[in-house]
Amino acid sequence: MNENRFLALAALLLSLIVGACSPQPSESPPLQGASIGGPFTLTDQDGRQVSDTDFAGRYRLVYFGFTYCPDVCPVDLQLIGQGLRQLEKEAPAVAAKVQPIFITVDPERDTPAVLKEFVAAFHPRLIGLTGTPEQIADVAKSHGVYYMEEPTPGTDGYLVNHSRIAMLFGPQGEPIAIVPHDQGVEAFVEELKTWVK
Template sequence: MAAGAMNERNLFGLLALLLSLLLAGCAPGEEETPPLAGASIGGGFTLTNQDGERVADTDFAGRYRLVYFGFTYCPDVCPVDLQIIGQALRQLEQNHPEVAARVQPIFISVDPERDTPPVLKEYVAAFHPRLVGLTGTPEEIADVAKRYGVYYMKEEVEGASDYLVNHSRIALLFGPEGEPIAIVPHDKGADAIAEEIKRWVK
């Protein structure tokens, strides 16, 4: 066989190989594994919402859950975080309504003594109309915080009758079956939250 014919065959073979690699790169591969996949975090609970109704985690089945723990008397951190989360959800509602519709934002109080349903109702309404506020007995809150890996502790304020609650500052995204997906970067602004939600909500 002539050298020219051999080179031509090699060239076609090389082109075919490159084409197959390009097509393989365009083909859908395995889905990205969520950072918290398989983590022992989350789980069942039954708490009381801002309307005084008992709510279980199973009531949110089929929806992604964006969960944030805090308390209504928090002087700065909680309202700032919730405001940013609310902004991110409004961005998604405007630009990606199909994604936003699948996400249920949830605020769980770590101060059940003061965060009664009426207090929660007024508080959560200030951040987003779909934000669900949950409270419960001290035992119920202790249980759910433990399940979700959240630390909190009451701290007396010297010279004051009120107290503060030192707690983990974290927002967690769970899947439609309650499976842990990711920590949402609420400290990086609304755009970062919206992008992280879009990344995982299918």
């Protein structure tokens, strides 16, 4: 190997070693700059009017669903509750900054009383929010959430087909990330640890 090639190779190796030891710039949140979220006024499980400004200064973990959901919502909320309890054990200061919020897409049936019993089954700090059909339509649209009632064959009832995502918003309501609730508790907790500061 001639001297020039040796020096070039040595320089390349040195730059790789220095680069590996240098701090990397922090990664931007995946949803940074996305046009989702925004102002809302809804009713919580205790019948109190709640707006987005009531959560200022806290990270908001928002999940849309409905209490009559036969499978998906309870499974997702169970994992979210388990993840928050694990985060409370591993990093209580981080967990304290996160406010979990469940917003119904079935306001006709999900009254405050129904929500109160439902959210209590998953985590003591989980807040359930409902409102008029118009209020729910507005907040779902602003959060990029799809939902549609689908009649249940052979009955007078219906289910609600809806987006299945848990979104993390920052202290000023800025969108940060979609938190995985379908990859197990560990992945859920690690994602929260990554973004909640």
